[in-house]
Amino acid sequence: MATHNSDAIDTTILVLHPSSAPHVVNAGGALEFQEEAELILPAQKQLKNSLVRALNKLADARKVDDVTVEWRLRVDPETGVEFPATYVVRLAGPNIKTTDVEDFRAAAQLILGKLVPQRALGELDPEPTLRSADLELIQPLAQEFASQFANRSITQGVMIRFGSAELDGVTVQGVMPTLIIEHNALEILSGVAKPMGFDESQDSAILLVIPKTDQDESSQIQGRTKFLCHNPDFLKTLATAYVGRRLLEFEAVRQRDARSQKTILTLRSLKEVPPSQTHDSFELQ
Structure with a gap:
């Protein structure tokens, strides 16, 4: 050490x-x-x-x-x-x-x-x-x-x-101050997803993103996706939705790591989809 x-x-x-x-x-x-x-x-x-x-x-x-x-x-x-x-x-x-x-x-x-x-x-x-x-x-x-x-x-x-x-x-x-978005460096993505899990020690959440048919293919994210999740309230929302078998609506910021040049997705908002809009066929994987 x-x-x-x-x-x-x-x-x-x-x-x-x-x-x-x-x-x-x-x-x-x-x-x-x-x-x-x-x-x-x-x-x-x-x-x-x-x-x-x-x-x-x-x-x-x-x-x-x-x-x-x-x-x-x-x-x-x-x-x-x-x-x-x-x-x-x-x-x-x-x-x-x-x-x-x-x-x-x-x-x-x-x-x-x-x-x-x-x-x-x-x-x-x-x-x-x-x-x-x-x-x-x-x-x-x-x-x-x-x-x-x-x-x-x-x-x-x-x-x-x-x-x-x-x-x-x-x-x-x-x-705390509002996040200032630099349009030439960041992109806001939104969608609906199934909660899959989270890792509090790594400040991360796993969502199964449902693809959008009306979204530009170049910016579309779908499938099992890892997001940075720095707001502890989001983890509570994710856990509640997981237990209640409900979908989640999210907004995330897409950034590029300055060192590794890898794409980073950070959750900006997260809320449950009302029960009336959650499909009966929702199955956690």
Whole structure:
């Protein structure tokens, strides 16, 4: 496993915790939370997963051997700690330099800038610290990150700090920005499908798409198809439709991965077809 140079430099890129302190009791050195969600917020976990995924793609694209982005759940039982449980995201690998950590912190700021107003990032301007080649790599990653949270409502805010010594950071809360579609790069597809399954760990859903007779053949998708599914509400809708043996109406964004050039389909909306419109012959395969 790659290791971070904790003895030499602080390799922390990000620290994530709720924007308001949870109710926690220190019972003889053991921390007790009233609710599981007070330990880690669902949105906190989703933001961490998406940021780590984006930053690891950046690490791969930079083609630096043995450099990865890792995360840990940190629980500090010390009495009086305001946020006893946090996610810590670090740069890991041999011979990591301070400039490497600064680059990844700057990249994280640019990616998060898709969700929060630029003024909320303070006076920090990450672009001058990054090479133009890095900026070209980061832009599609930032767009992909924004698409994962587009129109999502994050009720309880998540604070994201850049580095372990940073006391201030940005708060992600409220309704996230609408996904901006670049017509020359993206395409919106819609259709009806049977639910087949999902993989929550991979943020993906499997639908059996029913072909449309009135759709342009060049953009048609049909049959068993994998979609990225970053909205947990969509997974609930898929599970309910599967149990109820109902069809689903969907909208998805078709994109091309900047690195692999493979087609990526991301669900943008998903809802059940009313029972009166669901065919009696619906059979799950």
